[in-house]
Amino acid sequence: MDLKSKIREIQDYPISGVNFKDITTLLQDASTFKFVIDKMAEPFQDKKIDKIVVIDARGFLLGTPIAYNMGVGVSLVRKKGKLPYKTVEETYQKEYGPDTVAMHEDTLQKGDKVLIVDDLLATGGTLDASVKLVERLGAEIVGISLIVDLPFLGGSEKFRDKYDLQYLVSYDSE
Amino acid sequence: MDLKSKIREIQDYPISGVNFKDITTLLQDASTFKFVIDKMAEPFQDKKIDKIVVIDARGFLLGTPIAYNMGVGVSLVRKKGKLPYKTVEETYQKEYGPDTVAMHEDTLQKGDKVLIVDDLLATGGTLDASVKLVERLGAEIVGISLIVDLPFLGGSEKFRDKYDLQYLVSYDSE
Numbered sequence: 001m002d003l004k005s006k007i008r009e010i011q012d013y014p015i016s017g018v019n020f021k022d023i024t025t026l027l028q029d030a031s032t033f034k035f036v037i038d039k040m041a042e043p044f045q046d047k048k049i050d051k052i053v054v055i056d057a058r059g060f061l062l063g064t065p066i067a068y069n070m071g072v073g074v075s076l077v078r079k080k081g082k083l084p085y086k087t088v089e090e091t092y093q094k095e096y097g098p099d100t101v102a103m104h105e106d107t108l109q110k111g112d113k114v115l116i117v118d119d120l121l122a123t124g125g126t127l128d129a130s131v132k133l134v135e136r137l138g139a140e141i142v143g144i145s146l147i148v149d150l151p152f153l154g155g156s157e158k159f160r161d162k163y164d165l166q167y168l169v170s171y172d173s174e
Numbered sequence: 175m176d177l178k179s180k181i182r183e184i185q186d187y188p189i190s191g192v193n194f195k196d197i198t199t200l201l202q203d204a205s206t207f208k209f210v211i212d213k214m215a216e217p218f219q220d221k222k223i224d225k226i227v228v229i230d231a232r233g234f235l236l237g238t239p240i241a242y243n244m245g246v247g248v249s250l251v252r253k254k255g256k257l258p259y260k261t262v263e264e265t266y267q268k269e270y271g272p273d274t275v276a277m278h279e280d281t282l283q284k285g286d287k288v289l290i291v292d293d294l295l296a297t298g299g300t301l302d303a304s305v306k307l308v309e310r311l312g313a314e315i316v317g318i319s320l321i322v323d324l325p326f327l328g329g330s331e332k333f334r335d336k337y338d339l340q341y342l343v344s345y346d347s348e
Contacts, residue, residue, distance in 0.1 A: 008258075008259065010258045010259060013258045014258070020258050022258045022259060024249075024250055024257070024259070024278055024281065027238075027247060027248045027249075027250070028225065028247040028248060028249050028281050029247050030241075030245060030246045030247040032247075033241065033242070033247050033248060034242065034245060037242055051202065054235070056231060057230060057231045057234060057252075057256075060231060060234035060235050060238070061228070061234050061238045061248065061250075062238070064201075064234070064235045064236070064238050064239045065238045065239045065241070065242035067204075067207065067239070068207070068208065068211055068239035068242055068243065069242065071204060071208060072204045073201060073202040073203050073204040073206075073207050074201045074202060074207060074235065075198075075201075075202050076198055076201070076235075078231075082231075083198070084182075084184045084187045084188070084194050084196050085182065085184060085196060085198070104198055107198065107202050
């Protein structure tokens with residue numbers, strides 16, 4: 001399946017010079033949505049995954065059907081202040097300042113084998129903070145599964161040597 | 175299954191007097207998560223649903239596995255400013271002021287049979303705005319599927335006469 005034809009590109013969004021990859025067109029197409037979920041899960045089907053870690057908010061859209069497909073539970077990474085129970089937090093730098101993500105401190109058990117799911121990897125700030133949270137909770141990251149990699153933004157090179165990083169499509173430039 | 179035992183209650187969150195229903199404990203438990211998704215989908219399995227409408231952000235966690243289960247696509251309701259393409263918007267009153275939600279204007283087709291999914295129904299402001307957006311796009315709401323109803327907050331009575339409103343658990347008071 002030609003997935004790029006299912007992803008809408010929006011010029012100069014959210015700022016001039018960025019060619020935004022809009023996955024909502026992919027999600028709303030029934031057969032493409034199913035294909036994507038199955039393909040994102042496929043490399044990890046025999047890895048005895050215990051939990052899918054889903055990154056707020058587009059990661060929620062992909063990680064929960066993968067968890068349903070695999071028959072496992074879901075753990076959330078959310079922006080600080082969105083989780084109601086005791087959390088662990090990680091602060092990281094974004095383009096215009098710091099941001100903080102959090103996980104519930106009891107959402108993973110030591111030794112849990114975890115797959116992290118998000119939609120797209122750009123500079124990798126949120127993913128890096130998520131990796132740190134998962135590892136602080138003592139879980140083992142078996143892999144990272146994405147739809148889109150934008151390697152020219154430098155994110156994937158931070159992760160690909162250390163983790164099993166899988167994606168379905170890659171773009172060479174904006 | 176005793177679902178209430180799987181939902182964590184957090185006293186005085188986010189404000190004093192509120193007994194918050196934390197569904198993350200339900201999501202992270204593999205068998206409970208699967209049970210909930212199957213039960214939320216069950217009343218609508220023979221309704222020829224075309225699209226699941228998922229409400230940002232906890233509705234994303236439930237609506238996408240339901241869509242995967244049913245073999246249909248997903249349409250997003252998000253806070254204003256989060257969707258990159260042309261949108262329709264609805265503003266509604268929340269406790270401390272107005273809020274606006276949006277859908278992409280091309281995410282539903284006229285006559286689409288739609289199931290709206292969210293985690294919890296309280297006063298129903300966001301759900302009411304979502305219903306209006308779906309109907310403005312010309313789609314037909316076949317039903318609304320939730321985990322939790324809090325009828326003492328008045329939300330469900332706004333919808334239950336007009337729509338097939340389904341939920342898995344209900345609480346009588348805070």
